[in-house]
Amino acid sequence: MIPRRHLETAFLLSPALVVLAVLFVVPLARLFSLAFTDPAGPLATFAILAESSVYRQVMWNTFLVAIAVTGTCAVLAWPVAYVLSRLKGIWFGIALYGVLFPFWISVLVRTFSWMLLLERNGPLNRLLMSTGLTDAPLSLLFNDIGVMIGMVHVLMPYMILPLYGAMIRIDQRLLLASDGLGAGLVDTFRRIYFPLCLPGLAGGATFVFLLSLGFFITPALLGGANAITLSMLIASFVNDRLAWSLAAAGSLVLLAAVLLILGLTARLLPLDKGLFAK
Amino acid sequence: MSRLPLSLRIAANAGASLVLAFLVMPILAVVPASFNKTSFIHLPPRAYSGVWYERFVEDAEWRSSLLNSLEVAVLATAIAVVIGTLAAIGLRRLDGRMRVVVTALFLSPMIVPVVVTAVALYRSALDVGLNGTILGMSLGHVILALPFVFINVSIALRAVNESWLRAAAGLGAGPLTIFRTVTLPNIVPGIVGGGVFSFITSFDEVIVAVFLAGHGNKTLPVKIWESIRLEFTPVIAVAATAMIALAIVLFAVAQTVSPKTRDQAQ
Numbered sequence: 001m002i003p004r005r006h007l008e009t010a011f012l013l014s015p016a017l018v019v020l021a022v023l024f025v026v027p028l029a030r031l032f033s034l035a036f037t038d039p040a041g042p043l044a045t046f047a048i049l050a051e052s053s054v055y056r057q058v059m060w061n062t063f064l065v066a067i068a069v070t071g072t073c074a075v076l077a078w079p080v081a082y083v084l085s086r087l088k089g090i091w092f093g094i095a096l097y098g099v100l101f102p103f104w105i106s107v108l109v110r111t112f113s114w115m116l117l118l119e120r121n122g123p124l125n126r127l128l129m130s131t132g133l134t135d136a137p138l139s140l141l142f143n144d145i146g147v148m149i150g151m152v153h154v155l156m157p158y159m160i161l162p163l164y165g166a167m168i169r170i171d172q173r174l175l176l177a178s179d180g181l182g183a184g185l186v187d188t189f190r191r192i193y194f195p196l197c198l199p200g201l202a203g204g205a206t207f208v209f210l211l212s213l214g215f216f217i218t219p220a221l222l223g224g225a226n227a228i229t230l231s232m233l234i235a236s237f238v239n240d241r242l243a244w245s246l247a248a249a250g251s252l253v254l255l256a257a258v259l260l261i262l263g264l265t266a267r268l269l270p271l272d273k274g275l276f277a278k
Numbered sequence: 279m280s281r282l283p284l285s286l287r288i289a290a291n292a293g294a295s296l297v298l299a300f301l302v303m304p305i306l307a308v309v310p311a312s313f314n315k316t317s318f319i320h321l322p323p324r325a326y327s328g329v330w331y332e333r334f335v336e337d338a339e340w341r342s343s344l345l346n347s348l349e350v351a352v353l354a355t356a357i358a359v360v361i362g363t364l365a366a367i368g369l370r371r372l373d374g375r376m377r378v379v380v381t382a383l384f385l386s387p388m389i390v391p392v393v394v395t396a397v398a399l400y401r402s403a404l405d406v407g408l409n410g411t412i413l414g415m416s417l418g419h420v421i422l423a424l425p426f427v428f429i430n431v432s433i434a435l436r437a438v439n440e441s442w443l444r445a446a447a448g449l450g451a452g453p454l455t456i457f458r459t460v461t462l463p464n465i466v467p468g469i470v471g472g473g474v475f476s477f478i479t480s481f482d483e484v485i486v487a488v489f490l491a492g493h494g495n496k497t498l499p500v501k502i503w504e505s506i507r508l509e510f511t512p513v514i515a516v517a518a519t520a521m522i523a524l525a526i527v528l529f530a531v532a533q534t535v536s537p538k539t540r541d542q543a544q
Contacts, residue, residue: 012368079293106482214391
């Protein structure tokens with residue numbers, strides 16, 4: 001006879017487990033199995049993805065955009081995280097809401113906003129021209145620049161929060177000690193402050209990079225046909241070409257890349273501290 | 279580092295202000311855009327009018343998309359909150375390897391790119407006939423919302439001391455009484471926080487909805503998504519403004535109900 005306590009535990013967990021199995025694990029498994037059903041052979045779809053220069057270009061572009069977005073976020077997050085870790089009272093509240101508020105606004109709405117701002121005759125171009133920075137309107141939309149701006153905007157809080165989390169946990173006495181022992185500002189930063197921020201930075205960078213790889217709405221609207229990413233390619237396989245086996249193979253490649261990076265960073269860095277502590 | 283020189287402090291503050299402005303200001307651009315008088319979106323508008331708000335309310339398709347979104351979000355939130363809360367409570371009773379594996383499974387919808395999830399759900403929905411239905415979209419959103427409920431309730435559960443549960447059991451309370459009188463009152467903030475976040479996750483969701491909506495049952499984000507590609511008039515800005523307004527209300531609710539959700543919102 002199974003102990004009553006185990007029955008209770010099973011009762012508590014089973015609804016969620018069943019829902020996840022039926023609505024998530026099984027559909028994913030069924031999709032992935034389609035990748036191996038091509039009449040030309042079980043790995044034919046992957047060969048098509050690997051051999052076509054167009055598809056290789058798409059994957060390379062996805063990777064480059066993700067790297068560039070992660071790098072930009074990592075640089076821009078520093079002053080915000082640092083100031084957040086120093087502020088108190090009402091100013092801290094205002095700054096924190098500034099970081100958290102965008103989380104609550106739909107990515108679609110934020111992307112649409114950028115479409116209005118980056119337009120050829122939009123406010124940003126008019127501002128640039130009226131200040132004399134440019135003579136002719138820049139094309140900021142439907143290319144990699146637009147995609148970069150939009151994605152950095154959407155993903156920046158994912159970098160700021162873990163970095164801020166690492167900064168507030170730093171024991172200020174360490175910095176005072178370093179100061180007192182005669183280390184200069186640069187030395188203290190390089191040898192004490194930066195290494196202690198590293199888990200947060202790595203956590204944030206992993207988060208931003210993984211989300212960038214699978215990003216869909218922002219590149220689709222701000223990049224269009226000129227900046228196709230892997231997720232857009234997968235969607236187009238399904239919607240435009242009804243090529244389910246290719247969509248399945250592309251999905252597997254995307255998921256494998258995400259899991260590989262997650263596994264690597266989890267092994268190399270104390271990721272759980274960076275991601276979940278705050 | 280404990281005392282940066284003044285010039286660096288000023289630089290840090292200026293940099294932080296600029297980045298924060300970059301994060302917040304662009305979002306609000308849709309609000310003035312929604313008051314354009316012409317059918318072309320000009321920012322700032324040359325002439326203001328509320329004509330596109332009238333259009334939004336009068337247009338049957340926009341109206342029904344808003345109602346569909348609310349319906350989908352309510353249904354998805356209800357399911358996700360119930361099963362996510364039960365799961366978070368149940369997980370505490372597991373230990374060791376099982377616990378790690380089950381936690382990873384519950385969080386996995388956050389790891390898998392949404393496009394992949396959406397395509398997988400679309401394929402299965404086609405096979406079972408859930409494509410183009412409110413129920414289909416709700417079930418898809420349950421998967422995306424579940425991790426948020428699970429995380430929020432798990433964090434709230436840390437405040438519930440195991441010894442209270444043992445004390446209640448020792449005093450003769452059954453499992454349901456213990457849940458109702460000890461566990462539940464302590465995790466209400468987590469449940470509400472998870473619920474609010476589930477609702478906004480579903481209400482804002484585009485990708486799963488675009489794949490599953492079909493022709494008849496578009497949600498508001500799906501309608502916006504299509505209109506951006508087809509007509510690009512200020513009525514989209516009206517819809518976007520409505521979504522921002524709802525997000526602000528929910529944000530305020532989450533802040534007042536639980537001081538802790540602020541830290542869990544990420």
